[in-house]
Amino acid sequence: xxxxxxxxxxxxxxxxxxxxxxxxxxxxxxxxxxxxxxxxxxxxxxxxx
Amino acid sequence: xxxxxxxxxxxxxxxxxxxxxxxxxxxxxxxxxxxxxxxxxxxxxxxxxxxxxxxxxxxxxxxxxxxxxxxxxxxxxxxxxxxxxxxxxxxxxxxxxxxxxxxxxxxxxxxxxxxxxxxxxxxxxxxxxxxxxxxxxxxxxxxxxxxxxxxxxxxxxxxxxxxxxxxxxxxxxxxxxxxxxxxxxxxxxxxxxxxxxxxxxxxxxxxxxxxxxxxx
Numbered sequence: 001x002x003x004x005x006x007x008x009x010x011x012x013x014x015x016x017x018x019x020x021x022x023x024x025x026x027x028x029x030x031x032x033x034x035x036x037x038x039x040x041x042x043x044x045x046x047x048x049x
Numbered sequence: 050x051x052x053x054x055x056x057x058x059x060x061x062x063x064x065x066x067x068x069x070x071x072x073x074x075x076x077x078x079x080x081x082x083x084x085x086x087x088x089x090x091x092x093x094x095x096x097x098x099x100x101x102x103x104x105x106x107x108x109x110x111x112x113x114x115x116x117x118x119x120x121x122x123x124x125x126x127x128x129x130x131x132x133x134x135x136x137x138x139x140x141x142x143x144x145x146x147x148x149x150x151x152x153x154x155x156x157x158x159x160x161x162x163x164x165x166x167x168x169x170x171x172x173x174x175x176x177x178x179x180x181x182x183x184x185x186x187x188x189x190x191x192x193x194x195x196x197x198x199x200x201x202x203x204x205x206x207x208x209x210x211x212x213x214x215x216x217x218x219x220x221x222x223x224x225x226x227x228x229x230x231x232x233x234x235x236x237x238x239x240x241x242x243x244x245x246x247x248x249x250x251x252x253x254x255x256x257x258x259x260x261x262x263x264x265x
Contacts (some may be wrong), residue, residue, distance in 0.1 A: 024065040
């Protein structure tokens, strides 16, 4: 096992903010429900739907 | 007395829609907070096995890689385009070139070595999401760098020799040390972690909290 493959210690970070905020993992970028609803609301406001 | 800037390390990929949206929201939050910050971007490759010359569309990519039905993929892209539009970004998914971003990360490290990383980060995101430019091939990246005023021969040598690749790998290793699985990911003062494209108000609140706790 070399330096590139050796397991790295995880540095503990104190989490702040909304844990459900939108992010991309791997090759997939999920869209949280609240974003979907916000877009629907905006389209309703714009009379697009 | 002028307060010392808050250090913000941001892990991000060039072809990550939430990273560009999150960048705008973070910038808005930082402006609202009026707290001095020092930003440094770090490399995160979301899909390092993507071919440089991937020929398909983003819809095909999602279908092939994730088995997402085409209609669902189109709907997802429409939604993220709408969210980007709300922060002033006109994503052009019709002309996006899905690719491997490792060399664009090398270019970001090259720009960082010249003290111009933030400028390059914005330009590469704009290239990918707004301009339909290719951000995976050396000749295309060189043209982007030259447009920003970098020396053509110097940037070509840097990218062809891959001399900044170890810096990209070091960023990825650091991300693993932090347990980062997704991007954008923001680390404040090497102590606080914020995942995802938060609202601007959230970023402003986080900056205020971090500053308050640091200066207590």
